[in-house]
Amino acid sequence: MSSTLTDQAARLTAAAWSALHQVRDPELDEAVTDLGFVAGCRVSDSGEAVVRLRLPTYFCAPNFAFLMVADAFDAVAAVFGVHRTEVVLEDHFASNEINGGIAARAGFVQSFDGQAVAELDELRADFLRKAVMAGTDRVCRPLLAAGATADELAGLTLGATPASADRERLRSRRAELGLPAGDGDPLLVDPATGAAIGAHALPLHLRRARTTRVSVDANAGVCRGLLRERYPNLRSTESEEKGR
C-alpha cells in the first residue's frame, strides 16, 4: 500500500509515526507504538492525518484511553505539514464519547457528561510518580548488583550515575513532574516532594521502587498478551503500516 503514497505523504506519515512514538500509555509508561496500540497512521499529501488506536480489551479504563487519544492528537497535530488530524479509538465501549470529545477538543469532564468531576491531570501525575519509582528500580538494580552500598546510592547524583537509557528516561519523567532532574540533583528523590532520600530511608524506598516496577511490568505483560489475542495479526499490520 505504501507504494501508492506520494513522497510528501510518505514523509508526513513517517513524521506522524515518530510523533506517536513519543505518546505513552500513562499507566504502563511505554510508547503506544511499542505496545501495538497504533492500528494505523496515514497522512495524505495535503496534510490530513488519520490515526487509528486500539487497546487490549473492550473495557480498558476510559480515563487512560482518553489521555492516550488526546496525546496522540496533540502529537500528530504538531507535526509540521499536518493541517488536520483525526484520531479514532476503535473497538472500545467508550469510543463514541472519547472520539467525539477529542474531535471537539472538549475536556474529559465535558466528554463524559455527568460521570466525571475533574480533568485527568491528577491521574496523570499519580502515574508519572509510579513511573519515577519503577525507573528508580531500573537504574539502581544494576548498581546494587555491582556491589553499590546504600550509603553510596544515597550520595549519588544523577550526573554521577552511569549514563544509560534508563537514567535518561528517569530524568525525563522527573522533569515532567517538576522534580529536580539536573546532573547535580540526587539520584534518589521522593516522587511526591522531590526531597532527597537519606541512607536510613533508602532500603524501604528501593523495596517500594521494585514493587512498583513489578506491578507495572506484570500489568504490561498481561496487556500485551490480551492485545495479541484480540488482534492476532498485530505484528504484520504494524510493519505494513510502518512500511518496514
Add this chain to the structure above:
Amino acid sequence: MYEKDGEKYFVVDGHAHFWDASPENWVPGQEQYAKGWIECFHAYQSLGPPATHWPMEQFQKYSEDMMMRHLFDEGHVDVAIFQPTYLKQWYRNGFNTTEANAALAEKYPGKFIVNTRWDPRDGDEGLQELADNVARWGCKGVKLYTAEWRGDSRGWSLKSPEAARYLEKCQELGVKNIHVHKGPTIWPLDKDAFDVADVDFAATNFPELNFIVEHVGLPRIDDFCYMATQEPNVYAGLSVVVGALMHARPRFFARVMGELMFWVGEDKMVFGADYAIWEPRWQVEGFVDWNMPTDDQFSDYAQLTTQAKKKMLGLNAARLYDIKVPAELDLPVPAGPEGAEPLVAPSSI
C-alpha cells in the same frame, strides 16, 4: 485433594463461577457490552496453556457436568467458593447470580460455598435481599464488583456511606468475608478505578471483617501490597495471578509471588482458579511444581515452602470459611496471621 511427591494438598478454589453469557441471555440494546465482557474474559483464557483453551460458544455457556468434571474430577478441588457477578444491566438473568450458583450447591452438598453480593446503590431493598440470601443459603461471604454499571452510573466506592451500611449489615449477619473485585470504571470516571484506597478505608473501619482483594488488586499490585501489609484483615486473592501469569509470563509470576510473600505473607494469600476463565487442574499442578527461580535476579525473594503452598491452595481459605479440613491434610500446627506483626511499621510507609 492433590497428592504429589508424598505431600497432600487440600484444595479450595476461592473463586469459581457458573455463568451464562450466551447471546440468549443478552439484554436487547446492551448486546455490545455483554459481548465485550465475555470476549474480554475469553482473551484472559488465552494466557493459559493452549490445550486448555475453549471455543467461544462453550465459553459463553458451559454445562453443569463439565464444571463438576473440571473442578472436582480433574481439577483436584475439594471445595469451591462461588463468587457471583450479576451484571443484570447486560445479562437478562444476570451473568452469574447467587441463585444459579446456589442451585448447583444444593445439588452437590459439601462441594460449594455460596457467596452472595450486594450493591450499595440498591438501598433498603438491597439490604433486605442480602439478609434474605444469607438466611436462605447461609452465606459467609460476599463478592463485590465496584465497576458494575447501573443505569447511567459506572460504579461505586467502598468509601461511600451507603457501602458502610451494607458492611454493618454484613457484620450483623455474620458475613465476614468481603471479596472485592475492582474493574475499569467507577464514579467519578476521572479517578483511578483500580485504586484500592477504598478497601483500605473499609478494612480500617471494619476490623472484624476480612477483605480479600481479588486478583491482588491487579493492575495495582503495588498499592495493594502497601495496604495489605498494614491491615491485618486484608488478604490477597490469587485468582488471575496464577491463571494469567504462571504460564504466560513465568518470570513476572515469580516476581509477583515474591512481592506478595514479602508484603502480604503466606498466611494471607488465597488461591482461586477463576473458573471458567481457567480450569483449576493446570493451575494446581503447576503451582505445586513451581519454585522461585534461583538466578541472581530473584535472590532477594523467599522460596515458597511446601507448607506455604498448602496454606495458599486451601488451608487459608478453609480458615476464613470454617471448612473442616481432614486431619491428614492439615498442618501439624495450624498457623494464622493473628499473631503476625506487619512487616513494616505503618508510620514508615
